[in-house]
Amino acid sequence: MSDTFGQRLREHRHAAGLTMEQLSERSGVSARAISDMERERSVAPQRRTVQxxxxxxxxxxxxxxxxxxxxxAGRPRPTATVPAGCCALPRPVPDFTGRDRELARLTQVATSAGPAPAAAPVVTVSGAAGTGKTTLAVQAAHLLSTGFPGGTLFLDLRGMDARPAGAPETLARLLSAFGVRDEEIPADGTDRAGMYRELLHHRRVLVVLDNVADESQVRPLLPGPGPSLTVITSRRLLAGLEGVHRLNLAQLPAGDATALLRRIIGDREPGAVDEVSELCGRLPLALRIAGNRLMSRPHWTVRHLADRLSDERRRLDQLIAGDLRIAAAFSLSYTQLSPQARRLFRRLSPAPVADFDASLAASLDPADPESIEDALDELVELSLLQAHVDGRYRFHNLIRLFARERLIEEEPAAGRDSAA
Structure with missing residues (x-):
């Protein structure tokens, strides 16, 4: 009998008088995976596949x-730690401010990560565009990295792109980061996921999966039992993921928002700084843009910027600094919506109340009233609306201004008049 697994598999299959397709049907292992194993293109089958x-x-x-x-014998012997520079964490923000409660929660979850058989913890960090999800995850990973001697990994899953990264592609990158050679990475996505979970089984590794599109993109990347920690960021709530710890980011508290702006621009014009902070909706990205704008225009006073931001019709146009644009961040979420959810999003913007319920929403979109709650759920899932108490909803003030711009640009005059 031959020594390699591929040779043994082929000889046993021939002895049983089975084709690859017949063996696939009996075993539940894909014919392609069987072919790869026999040709020794995949030399690392998982235990359950072999069984x-x-x-x-x-x-x-x-x-x-x-x-x-x-x-x-064919399974790889990856390095115990992640090689330096492989899927490395981005640079932390030097003037990171606030989010003490969220950092404390992430620290608490990290310290709870213990050896198998306990399930490795997973934390989702969700929230609207501009709330600082990635910044928080990166800051936490840098702070916690000494507690994860197996290394830290960061991957951007491009969730807002037209073609987000697929789970098999991401698994291949993760396995490569652990030192698995390309020829040893299984061709079958399920086997890749199994190998990844097996590698995490005894390694204390912190993995940040950033900018996740939806549950199907990330579910194969969830760890099994072991001491690792996975942090997932997404604009979606990812409500379909089970057994995860959830952090939902909103705007910063007033004190933290003002402190962030002061850390960027220095101790200047306290009253005007407070006003700019509120006009930015206490949203970290908007505050960053406002601060960068002031720092790049040293002759501007904070009062001058506050006056420019006070005009609601021009506020979003003022929140631009280089390649940072608050409206562009909102637009990425808007393009993910269904046509009805987009229409409802636009038509809700003139509502003269702080919050509203489904009956008001139905009056603004009478064409399909039975699907109104589904459209509202879609807006909440993408963090374009905030679910308030007792079935009521509200906008963040900058997102409302963005919705109003979409209403003016995309609705005919009759539709705008009807919504008003």
Missing amino acids: ALAEALELPETDQPAFLAAAR
Whole structure:
């Protein structure tokens, strides 16, 4: 009998008189994966895959140990820690301010990560565009990194792109980061996920999966039992993920928002700084833009910027600094909506109340009143609306201004008059 797993698999399959397709049907392992194993393009099958093949081949008990040992021998021996520079954390923000409660919660979850068989903890950080989800995750990862001797990994899953990163592609990057050679990465996505979970089983690693599109993109990347910690950021609430710790970011408290702006621009014009902070909706990205704008225009006073921001019709146009644009951040979320949710989002913007319920929303979009609650849920899921108490909803003030701009640009005059 040959020594390699691929050779043994082929010989046992021929002895059983099975084609690859027949073995696939019996075992539940894809024919492509079987082909890759036999050709030794995939030399690292997982235990459950090998066991399923052994059962489908009806191997005698005397042949099973050698079959399983050949599979084990082909598995990679990755490094114990993540190589330096591989999926490295981005640079932390030097003037990070606030989010003490959220950092404390992440620290608490990190310290709870223990050895198997306990499930490795997962934290989702969700919130509207501009709330600082990535900044918080990166800050926490840098602070907690000494507690994860296996290393830290950061991957941007491009959730707002037209083509977000697929789970198999991301798993290949993660396995490469652990030192698995390209030829040893399984072709089958399920086997990749199994190998990744096995690698995390005894390693204390912190993984940040940033900018996640939805549950299906990230579910195969969730760890099994072990001491690792996974932090996921997304504009979506990812309500379909089970057994995760959830942090939902909103605007900063007034004191923290003002402190952030002061850390950027220095101790200047306290009254005007407070006003700019409120006009920015205490949103970290808007505050960053306002601060950068002042720092790049040293002859501007804070009062001058406050006066420019006070005009609601021009406020979003003022919140631009280089490649940072608050309206562009909101637009990425807006493009993810269904046509009805976009229409409702626009038409809700003139509502003369701080919060509203589904009956008001239905009056603004009478074409399909039965789907109004679904559209509202979609807006909440993408963090474009905030779910308030007792079935009521509210806008963040900058998002309301963005919705009003969309109403003016995309609705005919009759539609705008009807909404008003």
